[in-house]
Amino acid sequence: MTEPAAERPAGPGPGTIWGIARRHRLLLGSGVLLGVVGVASTLAQPVIVSDLIEAAGAGEAVAFLIVLLGALLLADAALSATQGYLIGRAGENIVRDSRTFLTGRVLRADLAAYQARRQGDVHTRLVSDTSLVKIALSQSLAQIIVNGLVVIGCVVMMAWIDIWLLLIALGCIGVASAVSLWLARRLRVAAVRNREDTGDFGADLHRVLGALTTVKAARAEDREQHRIGLLTERARDSGIRVTAYASVLTPTMNVGLQASLAAVVGAGMARAATGSLGLADFTAFVMYLFYLVSPLVLVFMSIGAYQQGRAAMARVDELVHLPQEDGPATAPEPAAGPDPLTGTAPPAVEFRAVRFGYGEDGRDVLDGVSFAVPPRGLTALVGPSGAGKTTAFQLIERFYRPRGGAVLVDGRDIATLPLSAVRGRVGYVQQDSAAMRGTLRENITYAAPDATEAELWDAVEMAGLGQVVADLPEGLDTVLGDGGTGLSGGQRQRVCIARALLQRPAVMLLDEATSHLDSDTEAALREVLARVAERCAVIAIAHRISTVVDAGHIVVLEDGRVRDRGTHPELMARDALYRRLATTQLVADTAPAAGRQDPAGRVQ
Numbered sequence: 141m142t143e144p145a146a147e148r149p150a151g152p153g154p155g156t157i158w159g160i161a162r163r164h165r166l167l168l169g170s171g172v173l174l175g176v177v178g179v180a181s182t183l184a185q186p187v188i189v190s191d192l193i194e195a196a197g198a199g200e201a202v203a204f205l206i207v208l209l210g211a212l213l214l215a216d217a218a219l220s221a222t223q224g225y226l227i228g229r230a231g232e233n234i235v236r237d238s239r240t241f242l243t244g245r246v247l248r249a250d251l252a253a254y255q256a257r258r259q260g261d262v263h264t265r266l267v268s269d270t271s272l273v274k275i276a277l278s279q280s281l282a283q284i285i286v287n288g289l290v291v292i293g294c295v296v297m298m299a300w301i302d303i304w305l306l307l308i309a310l311g312c313i314g315v316a317s318a319v320s321l322w323l324a325r326r327l328r329v330a331a332v333r334n335r336e337d338t339g340d341f342g343a344d345l346h347r348v349l350g351a352l353t354t355v356k357a358a359r360a361e362d363r364e365q366h367r368i369g370l371l372t373e374r375a376r377d378s379g380i381r382v383t384a385y386a387s388v389l390t391p392t393m394n395v396g397l398q399a400s401l402a403a404v405v406g407a408g409m410a411r412a413a414t415g416s417l418g419l420a421d422f423t424a425f426v427m428y429l430f431y432l433v434s435p436l437v438l439v440f441m442s443i444g445a446y447q448q449g450r451a452a453m454a455r456v457d458e459l460v461h462l463p464q465e466d467g468p469a470t471a472p473e474p475a476a477g478p479d480p481l482t483g484t485a486p487p488a489v490e491f492r493a494v495r496f497g498y499g500e501d502g503r504d505v506l507d508g509v510s511f512a513v514p515p516r517g518l519t520a521l522v523g524p525s526g527a528g529k530t531t532a533f534q535l536i537e538r539f540y541r542p543r544g545g546a547v548l549v550d551g552r553d554i555a556t557l558p559l560s561a562v563r564g565r566v567g568y569v570q571q572d573s574a575a576m577r578g579t580l581r582e583n584i585t586y587a588a589p590d591a592t593e594a595e596l597w598d599a600v601e602m603a604g605l606g607q608v609v610a611d612l613p614e615g616l617d618t619v620l621g622d623g624g625t626g627l628s629g630g631q632r633q634r635v636c637i638a639r640a641l642l643q644r645p646a647v648m649l650l651d652e653a654t655s656h657l658d659s660d661t662e663a664a665l666r667e668v669l670a671r672v673a674e675r676c677a678v679i680a681i682a683h684r685i686s687t688v689v690d691a692g693h694i695v696v697l698e699d700g701r702v703r704d705r706g707t708h709p710e711l712m713a714r715d716a717l718y719r720r721l722a723t724t725q726l727v728a729d730t731a732p733a734a735g736r737q738d739p740a741g742r743v744q
């Protein structure tokens with residue numbers, strides 16, 4: 141199978157999250173700059189206090205120094221608030237950009253690569269890992285830089301006042317810092333584990349909630365609760381390890397700082413008593429030591445938060461590298477016009493010796509399939525379960541690429557067409573009739589949001605939905621629940637037909653509902669199909685006898701190969717498998733319309 145091309149992210153490049161953060165460097169830089177100015181104002185305060193003590197002792201005027209000190213305190217507060225706002229804003233921008241970018245990557249991901257992942261884990265990476273990335277890249281980094289500068293500034297000022305006292309202080313703090321750095325490394329390992337455990341929990345929750353009715357019907361609530369309980373237990377255990385390291389980190393620093401404070405006060409007092417250190421200098425030194433305390437603790441806390449964020453960042457970056465659906469390898473072939481000899485248009489869809497299997501090494505699910513579908517009318521695909529019918533549809537939509545051969549739409553190889561051009565020409569009505577939460581109108585105009593009201597009503601009528609809409613109190617503005625709940629299965633399928641019709645496709649792919657429909661719905665759908673088939677090519681995976689009877693052309697698939705082709709009477713006469721399918725597998729009509737044929741091909 142052709143390798144999905146775009147392994148490279150189309151965004152800001154490798155280490156994408158850093159790339160996104162770089163886009164907001166102005167805001168981040170301004171925040172950090174204000175923080176640095178704040179640091180200067182913080183560091184100036186003990187010097188002024190020291191001057192104040194000396195001036196007061198000498199009986200000089202102190203009013204100016206008091207005003208200056210007050211102004212610095214206020215400026216410090218204002219700078220810190222603005223800095224917090226700017227950094228917070230940059231953080232929100234980073235999380236918005238990474239979520240938008242990641243959502244695009246996931247929406248355009250190669251289907252096979254996406255399906256190989258657990259959807260809940262993808263969800264967790266998009267929602268909660270991006271939040272941790274935000275904290276790491278904005279708050280934590282800014283805290284590390286700004287508070288790191290306070291620490292450096294304090295150390296420099298303390299060295300300037302008294303180098304011996306500083307050495308005593310650093311002795312105690314140094315031991316605590318070494319222990320803290322070791323703890324921070326352990327914290328990162330625990331954080332990586334915790335992110336993985338949280339992803340496992342999200343993935344399993346997603347699996348269960350996506351099949352809630354199955355869980356209930358199987359009375360599996362207790363089993364599932366227990367199973368998910370084990371995963372939450374694992375996430376709790378690794379979360380506790382993270383908390384344990386994070387909790388020890390701060391007190392370790394505190395112990396070091398308190399020890400250094402006690403040592404400095406003891407040694408300083410002794411020096412002050414002998415007169416080798418002035419009271420003003422001693423006060424300023426102790427103030428710097430106090431100023432050092434919380435920034436140093438914050439630096440270590442931020443290192444801890446940054447380490448947790450790095451674990452999340454690696455997970456987010458991994459998602460960025462999800463292989464993407466690739467565009468055409470070559471320029472599009474010109475549209476094939478009518479055959480110059482016969483004047484006939486090219487087939488709406490053509491399979492030429494198509495070979496396909498899921499995954500790299502999977503067996504061939506389609507093996508040399510060839511058939512053509514005329515530009516108008518109904519073509520039915522029939523075959524035993526697992527024969528490859530849905531797979532054939534998915535290749536027409538180019539959800540996957542064939543290993544060999546070619547799929548043509550309107551006479552052009554779809555491998556040479558842009559994806560949007562292929563999917564714009566093909567309307568796909570799936571068997572489970574994928575309706576979404578939202579109004580009926582939003583559901584129907586989903587593939588053609590710019591459709592006019594007249595076009596919308598035309599599609600509604602053509603899909604046989606006119607009466608359904610008229611009976612709803614809110615009409616087209618009726619809100620459907622998740623998966624289109626609020627409508628019956630048959631109605632949901634007609635909503636999907638209307639959606640497909642509104643995009644004016646050249647080919648309509650219809651995977652018929654397997655469930656038995658009541659006679660009215662059956663007759664309505666039959667009429668809809670006949671009307672749509674006058675407008676474009678309709679290919680139906682047939683699960684009802686009426687569809688094959690109405691079809692102008694039937695393709696019988698068996699084990700990934702075309703077994704036979706023809707009309708219903710022809711196939712009934714010559715193909716044993718088809719006869720068996722028609723009489724046993726296809727759902728019989730509840731009320732066959734007059735003039736239709738019975739399963740044996742006889743006109744009634």
Ligand SMILES: Nc1ncnc2c1ncn2[C@@H]1O[C@H](COP(=O)(O)OP(=O)(O)OP(=O)(O)O)[C@@H](O)[C@H]1O
Nearest residue numbers: 255498502505523524525526527528529530531532
């Ligand atoms: N996503 C997938 N990954 C791997 N194998 C798949 C996948 N989808 C389908 N298959 C396999 O491909 C084969 C053909 O499946 P397909 O759904 O096309 O059959 P079908 O003819 O539509 O069957 P049915 O009538 O039961 O819907 C089956 O053997 C199936 O197990």
